[in-house]
Amino acid sequence: MVVMIVLLIFIKPHLTFSFDSGGLVKPTVKGNPAVLHNCTDDQDSIMQQCYLDLFSAYGMNFTSLPGGSEDPFSKIRYDNVNINFANLMECHSDVIDNCLNFNTFYVILKTDDDADYYISQTAFLKFYCDYGxxxxxxxxxxxxxxxxxxxxxxxxxxxxxxxxxxxxxxxxxxxxxxxxxxxxxxxxxxxxxxxxxxxxxxxxxxxxxxxxxxxxxxxxxxxxxxxxxxxxxx
Incomplete structure (x- = not known):
């Protein structure tokens, strides 16, 4: 299993996992209200579109971000997501850099649980892709x-x-x-x-x-x- 993961990360960027790595995703607690900021409506819309584009790359065509109960990241967790995740991070990078936080997803999705889901899944992808x-x-x-x-x-x-x-x-x-x-x-x-x-x-x-x-x-x-x-x- 470890050899497979090494190959995925360092040798074969288009191979897929034979298991759902969702069990490795760490849940997160609600965001720190003392330091997190809200972004503008336009920035929230851009953030949402960037994630919709990510899902579209896996054949999931949503008109708005689905809630965590639908687990839209399930297909992504089977895949070596380095390329698609890099595209997400480069999608309006100014907005991603400034607005990828708990508050933004709470504004878009309206619940703590859904915001938690998106932050947890995104953090996992970043960890997997950037820290092999x-x-x-x-x-x-x-x-x-x-x-x-x-x-x-x-x-x-x-x-x-x-x-x-x-x-x-x-x-x-x-x-x-x-x-x-x-x-x-x-x-x-x-x-x-x-x-x-x-x-x-x-x-x-x-x-x-x-x-x-x-x-x-x-x-x-x-x-x-x-x-x-x-x-x-x-």
């Missing part, structure tokens, strides 16, 4: 966590801590990082953080004063979670 080696490390680690009942339970419970504040997002990230480090390695924490940085950049949590993966606060709190994990394994 880290994606492989992350994929391998998630497989190991999934196969370890205790680690998987703790990792899943980490998201319960995330309720939409700097403190809760920080705690959740510390918790997940501790599981990744204990189950996999220090280098895999770096890969996890690359993914988390993308998500935080799109949701505004990267602006918090103390945030693991963004600044050094992770080290000061890591031992607490490591001790908790070790005690649960005894």
């Amino acid at each position: 080696r880290d994606f492989i490390n992350y994929y391998e680690c998630m497989q190991r966590i999934e196969d370890d009942v205790l680690a998987n339970t703790i990792y899943t419970e980490c998201t319960v801590l995330e309720v939409g504040s700097c403190g809760s997002v920080s705690l959740s990230t510390q918790c997940e990082s501790a599981v990744v480090r204990k189950t996999c390695s220090d280098s895999t924490v770096h890969s996890y953080c690359q993914y988390q940085k993308i998500l935080m950049g799109m949701t505004g949590w990267n602006h918090c004063d103390y945030m693991p993966c963004i600044n050094n606060s992770f080290k000061s709190h890591y031992l607490l979670f490591l001790m908790l994990l070790i005690s649960m394994c005894l």
Whole structure:
């Protein structure tokens, strides 16, 4: 499986996955209202059209962005999306750079769940396309966590801590990082953080004063979670 992914990323850009990679997509919490901004109506329309063009490349012809319950990214997750994702990022790049955030999708789609879906899926594609080696490390680690009942339970419970504040997002990230480090390695924490940085950049949590993966606060709190994990394994 790992060899297949390596070939997909580095050798055969038009091959497709034989599995749905949706299980690797990290959900995200509602955007940080303290820092995220709303874009203009024209910019929102441009953003929507860029995504409609992306879906059209996969034979999905929508007149407006479908909700997350329809899972329009399902076809894209089977594909090596580097080229089409690059086209999305270059589609009115000024709008993409300034408006690809939780607020924009909330304005377009009207619900937190749908905005969460689009941000989560877009962040996953960016991680896969722009950070190939880290994606492989992350994929391998998630497989190991999934196969370890205790680690998987703790990792899943980490998201319960995330309720939409700097403190809760920080705690959740510390918790997940501790599981990744204990189950996999220090280098895999770096890969996890690359993914988390993308998500935080799109949701505004990267602006918090103390945030693991963004600044050094992770080290000061890591031992607490490591001790908790070790005690649960005894």
